[in-house]
Amino acid sequence: MTTPPAMQALHRWLERLSLPDLLDTRGHSQDFSGSRAGYINTRIRPLALVLALLIPAWIPVDYAFMPIGEFTLMALLRVACTAVLLGLFFWCGREQLTLPQARLRLGLLITIPLLLYGAARLLLNGDVAPGLILGYSFFPVLTVAMLTVFPLTLREALGYLLPVLLVYTLLEIAVGRTLDLQSLGGLWLLVLVALVAAWSVAGQLLMLLRLYRQATRDPLTGLFNRRALTEQIERERARFLRTGRPLTVLLFDLDRFKRINDHHGHLVGDRVLQVFANVVQQNLRTTDHFGRWGGEEFLAALPETTSEQARVVAERVRQACENERLTLAEGPSLGFTTSIGVATLHRDETLDSLFNRVDEALYNAKAYGRNRVVEAEVPASA
Numbered sequence: 001m002t003t004p005p006a007m008q009a010l011h012r013w014l015e016r017l018s019l020p021d022l023l024d025t026r027g028h029s030q031d032f033s034g035s036r037a038g039y040i041n042t043r044i045r046p047l048a049l050v051l052a053l054l055i056p057a058w059i060p061v062d063y064a065f066m067p068i069g070e071f072t073l074m075a076l077l078r079v080a081c082t083a084v085l086l087g088l089f090f091w092c093g094r095e096q097l098t099l100p101q102a103r104l105r106l107g108l109l110i111t112i113p114l115l116l117y118g119a120a121r122l123l124l125n126g127d128v129a130p131g132l133i134l135g136y137s138f139f140p141v142l143t144v145a146m147l148t149v150f151p152l153t154l155r156e157a158l159g160y161l162l163p164v165l166l167v168y169t170l171l172e173i174a175v176g177r178t179l180d181l182q183s184l185g186g187l188w189l190l191v192l193v194a195l196v197a198a199w200s201v202a203g204q205l206l207m208l209l210r211l212y213r214q215a216t217r218d219p220l221t222g223l224f225n226r227r228a229l230t231e232q233i234e235r236e237r238a239r240f241l242r243t244g245r246p247l248t249v250l251l252f253d254l255d256r257f258k259r260i261n262d263h264h265g266h267l268v269g270d271r272v273l274q275v276f277a278n279v280v281q282q283n284l285r286t287t288d289h290f291g292r293w294g295g296e297e298f299l300a301a302l303p304e305t306t307s308e309q310a311r312v313v314a315e316r317v318r319q320a321c322e323n324e325r326l327t328l329a330e331g332p333s334l335g336f337t338t339s340i341g342v343a344t345l346h347r348d349e350t351l352d353s354l355f356n357r358v359d360e361a362l363y364n365a366k367a368y369g370r371n372r373v374v375e376a377e378v379p380a381s382a
């Protein structure tokens with residue numbers, strides 16, 4: 001049964017929307033989440049600084065229009081909020097963040113205007129400086145509007161937006177203005193701005209995700225490209241220097257791949273590359289890094305793995321490739337094999353030297369007859 005064109009169009013639209021990616025982080029790579037955390041962090045800093053400058057600037061206005069008791073409380077709160085914001089500004093500049101850390105800091109950033117609003121709403125109720133409350137009433141809207149500059153999943157956005165709406169409503173109840181037209185109008189405005197904010201954060205997330213995937217992935221296999229993989233290995237090298245835990249790389253090259261292309265065509269060659277990528281991935285741990293090094297060469301970096309352990313993994317992959325068969329439209333099924341070089345990073349070694357050694361090992365695997373695993377020589381400096 002063929003799908004009606006309208007359903008196909010709907011399906012394509014939903015696919016373009018990447019709904020699961022927008023909803024939560026389950027489909028995001030660890031690497032992307034790290035980059036997004038950095039991105040969120042770079043946006044928290046200027047906002048924290050701007051708020052830290054603007055919040056105390058209003059103190060003279062409060063002084064002119066508020067009774068002294070309320071003014072003192074608000075001024076103290078403003079100074080405390082400024083101190084927290086300045087702390088946030090410096091804190092965000094110092095380290096590489098994880099996503100939970102970035103979320104926490106964003107939560108802190110939006111709590112501050114909300115806190116000031118809450119205090120003002122409770123203190124300035126009734127006859128006390130009624131005009132001033134109008135100025136303060138912009139704070140919840142400001143809080144929600146601030147979120148629009150962050151690339152967030154819808155779940156994260158709701159996690160920030162719902163508490164703002166809840167705090168607003170609870171404060172209106174607390175001051176007895178629940179069914180008041182002004183209070184309902186405020187809530188209505190807040191909900192509208194929250195919807196726009198949710199749309200904006202999801203749009204930013206989608207754009208970031210697409211750009212990130214284009215810049216870091218190989219389109220044929222979906223694996224990391226050489227640049228992204230090199231960055232990951234650089235981070236692993238830094239970790240190796242810190243902890244001393246071994247790091248081993250495997251370099252794979254499909255054997256006589258030109259023949260496959262020549263006999264069966266490039267499309268079959270492409271399928272072999274995809275199947276190969278899949279076979280290797282099934283034999284690696286989720287903490288290993290694997291990507292396309294170029295052409296029919298692939299590289300895997302195995303953290304916390306000695307050369308003996310890596311040889312076992314490489315042998316398992318070699319065997320799995322030998323056992324794999326591709327069914328073709330015409331003729332018998334197609335098999336393929338791979339040669340593999342293995343090299344373990346030494347303490348004083350650069351990554352270039354490691355890549356050269358593993359390349360030589362792979363070259364030797366080819367020279368000794370292909371479909372085999374060969375370990376690299378130790379570096380001259382070791």
Ligand SMILES: Nc1nc2c(ncn2[C@@H]2O[C@H](COP(=O)(O)OP(=O)(O)OP(=O)(O)O)[C@@H](O)[C@H]2O)c(=O)[nH]1
Binds near residue numbers: 266267269273366
């Ligand atoms: N189908 C397809 N072929 C590719 C791709 N990238 C590189 N190749 C082909 O991979 C082949 C590599 O061939 P060679 O470098 O001669 O190596 P080989 O035939 O595998 O021989 P050995 O490595 O010595 O075993 C070339 O024919 C490239 O065109 C790709 O993305 N898709």
